[in-house]
Amino acid sequence: METGNKTTGVRVRIVLTPDVALGPGKADLLEGIAESGSIAAAGRRMKMSYKRAWMLVEEMNRVFREPLVLSARGGSKGGSAQLTPTGQTVLENYRRLQDRVAEAGQGEIGAIRALTRDMSDGK
Amino acid sequence: METGNKTTGVRVRIVLTPDVALGPGKADLLEGIAESGSIAAAGRRMKMSYKRAWMLVEEMNRVFREPLVLSARGGSKGGSAQLTPTGQTVLENYRRLQDRVAEAGQGEIGAIRALTRDMSDGK
DNA sequence: ATTCGATATGTTCGGCCGGGAATATCGCAA
DNA sequence: TTGCGATATTCCCGGCCGAACATATCGAAT
Structure with missing residues (x-):
């Protein structure tokens, strides 16, 4: 389905500035x-408050040379948001990075997981 | 110098359980x-309180089948701690994972960084 | 003009996470 | 047997983060 699961596997963060990461x-x-x-819909989908979702968007738009998300107020639907070409590029590269990391690191990840205690056996 | 810098580059986290990661x-x-x-010395080195350092060690020792760190109280130096073979294996695999990730993802990471606004020149 | 839903932004409040201090315990060495 | 330094553990407290409310604003459609 989709990647980037949080409760298992490996997570990758690109540190862009001392206090902003992707x-x-x-x-x-x-x-x-x-x-x-x-x-708002994206935030609801991942059970995140609109405020927080908007703050993350604002943060991303700040650290990149061009905004990743364009938003519009008003209209029949009340408003809308969409990714810019830059936003699509960033997302695509991040997803590809995740795939490559999962593949390149499968040996080490497996070696580490094999040493953990939970699941794998009964308990 | 040493690896695993926090203020730049890419960071990798292996999620071992829903609330414990490496x-x-x-x-x-x-x-x-x-x-x-x-x-204590390791904690001081990275400006971390002994309490926190000890809690992290305790957490790691719990999630793995065998402890990663053995500690001893008393003695001429007051006490000591050392990595078990399992601990060394985990550390080695993590460092190798970092290297592989940095290499395998350099294209995507570079592509994303190239789109950021600040510090792209020397500095 | 009124309605509607999403963007945009401020404010408040509670939890919890980490730091710091305090305390106990251990074992070798002097 | 006393001292030392690190491990082990508890308690308190302030700061920070995010959730939850509360508004304000916009623009198309009705």
């Missing part, structure tokens, strides 16, 4: 916006 | 313990 959360948010055409 | 922080802590032979 990880699974923002990537999923971008994807949700692209699919739903709305910041 | 990331750069714990890896650096393991490395510090291996080098200093002390939880």
